[in-house]
Amino acid sequence: MGDHSRYLYPRFYEEPPGSLNFKRRKLYELLETARNSFSSRAKLKFGEYIEKEKDYTLLADIFARLDASLIPPSPFDITDEHSVEQVEHALAAVHNLSVVFDSAGRLKTEASTIYYSRCFDMLLERWSDVVRWMVYVIVNAPAAANDDNIIVVFAHTLNQILRHTSTPNPRKEELRSIPYTSNLICVLLCWTSPGRGYYFASQSSSDACIIISLLDGFARSEDGCYHFKTQLKSLGSRARRKVLESLVHRPEFWLRDPFTNARLQATLVTLELLVRGLKSILPDKAIMADCVRLDIVPKYSNAFYLFCDRLISSRAVGGRSRISSWRSYFAALISFFHDIVLNRAKDRRKAFKDMKCQLVVCALQCILHVDDEVPNKNTALGFILTDTINYLTYSDVYRALLPDYPGALVAEVRGRDISKEVYLMCLRWEQRFVLASEAFDKRQDIPINMCNNLKHSTMSATASEVERGPMACSRCHTAIYCSEACQEDDWNAFHSKECKPLSTIYQERKSTHDWISISVRQDHLAYIEYLANNLTTGAPKSSWPFTNPPDFPIPDDSPIRPYHPTSTIMLLDTTQYNILSACPRHPLRHHHHIFWRVINSQALEPRIQAFVKEAEERPDEVILVEGIFVYDGETSIFVLAKMSYDPERPTRERYKVMNSLWRMGNENTTALIANV
Secondary structure (H helix, E strand, C coil): CCCCCCCCCCCCCCCCHHCCCCCHHHHHHHHHHHCCCCCCHHHHHHHHHHHHCCCCEEEHHHHCCHHHHCCCCCCCCCHHHHHHHHHHHHHHHHHHHHHHHHHHHCCCCCCCCHHHHHHHHHHHHHHHHHHHHHHHHHHHEEEEEEEEHHHHHHHHHHHHHCCCCCCCCCHHHHHCCCHHHHHHHEEEEEEECCCCCCCCCCCCCCCCCCCCCCHHHHHHHHHHHHHHHHHHHHHHHHHHHHHHHHHHHHHHHHHHCCCCCHHHHHHHHHHHHHHHHHHCCCHHHHHHHHHHHHHHHHHHHHHHHHHHHHHHHHHCHHHHHHHHHHHHHHHHHHHHHHHHHCCCCCCCCHHHHHHHHHHHHHHHHHHCCCCCCCCCCCHHHHHHHHHHCCCCCHHHHHHHHHCCCCCHHHCCCCCCCCHHHHHHHHHHHHHHHHHHHHHHHHHHHHCCCCCCCCCHHHHCCCCHHHHCCEEECCCCCCCCCHHHHHHHHHHHHHHHHHHHHHHHHHHHHCCCCCCCHHHHHHHHHHHHHHHHHCCCCCCCCCHHHCCCCCCCCCCCCCCCCCCCCCCEEEEEECCCCCCCCCCCCEEHHHHHHHHHHHHHHHHHHHHHHHHHHHHCCCCCCEEEEEEEEEEECCEEEEEEEEEECCCCCCHHCCCCEEEEEEEEHHHHHHHHHCCC
């Protein structure tokens, strides 16, 4: 493309002085003043003149310069003077187009609507030519030494034409709906400077990035967002990946250069716009899946963490500037967590594992630095803390968070003059982290029985089976066994009748990627064992909380056997924050009637009845425990464990899992617990 030492500048068309009449000369003089002035008054005066004279020949001249037939051959040869002249005339035309729409947008009179509409009508007629010229110059801009400045001209012009306004504009929506427009935004998003290798960031150190502002304009328009997503999905896989990479990797590029206070504030505003744009396009499952493969959660979590560090260290930022910076950061953080991590990431457990403790640290710092005038600040930040708490029942999430556990920061927040709401959130965070440590680290040497065979204790696995570990039924993937002998025995007793209906459930869940691995089930049982040993100090029967057990009537149409009035179940709902202080024992009759009948499969009923029978026959030695664990925003995991009690065992091992089974159900089912 030639050397990179040559600069390309707009070459504005100049008529010989005698060839223009007075009105035309006046028009071009006002245009030149508006173009070279930062004064809004100059642009307003130019617009008022066109509105008054209704002279649209200037626009006709601009579009004549942007005729597609004038586009030079590709690739652009910067040593060819004729090609350079054509490109510089196009740059001038685009620059003038920006001035025209900027001035039209400043007019507030009723007549200005006609002027504005006429500008858009003429633009719509020639839009394909304009976009083809823009794409040509953008793609070939790296041939020039001032490639960044060229991109600024085009991005600024597009922003003047397409920027979002509070008043809907049908013509803007029509422009956004044209595939050319979305393609142009994609080209701008992917553009990088060959010299620096960076994505285009901003036109100055104090302004938000124009390209991200354009994306935000599309995102805030329902039709524009739809057409952008449609066009993005219509691209080839390689091109679509490049566009999404530009959105996922962009914050990392912003962090490579040192920040002035003004640039930091502008970048945080841009980050807020970027997250808002992502929020609008990521509801599309295909686009979200591509972004997940590009590690959007860990990359953005790390970026938020580093931006937080920059904000804290930039103590020179003061007054309104500092308040504004923290507010932009807070808005972007909450939107990313709520709209992308929670509402878009299908595998929430992996998302929480990927974000480590970084967003928790960011939330705690926001509690300390974001001003209290921000509406619902504590409630919004509480979502990050409390939702992370729920996923500490998974060992891989706990271990991902452990290296960066912000114990000192949590203590600092609790030591400040904060609301009771925030104090309790921090306290619960500390308590749950201790629980996870006790369940997953300090009990690693204690084996967990996962075998579903009720006669497991009377049978033994071979050495190779012990080394292999527990295996799930190859058909239903629900029942788990330690050996072939246990599997065969349980098949004859229960599983031959369970397997087919459970296989149907498995296929339905697997089709939506809603399933839990053996390692996750082991985590849940370890958690249940730990809680049972810490919440119950004596034998099962001695911990029954009522002197006179209530008698709950069983409806006539209930298929359950008549449970004994004193039969109970320990309920460990890890989605509730007061799990350690609430009394966990409940009457089994009532629990079955309002809870089990909602989440249980009929196929599991005989096995559950066998659990109950043994618990009723041996009330001093056997207890039933129902554990409830979060899975995602719509589904919870329900673990029914039959546990044995032996006072001769060490204190932390007196309650041991004998058998267990898993069910998955609607998250709203947990609301039924309030009625137990």
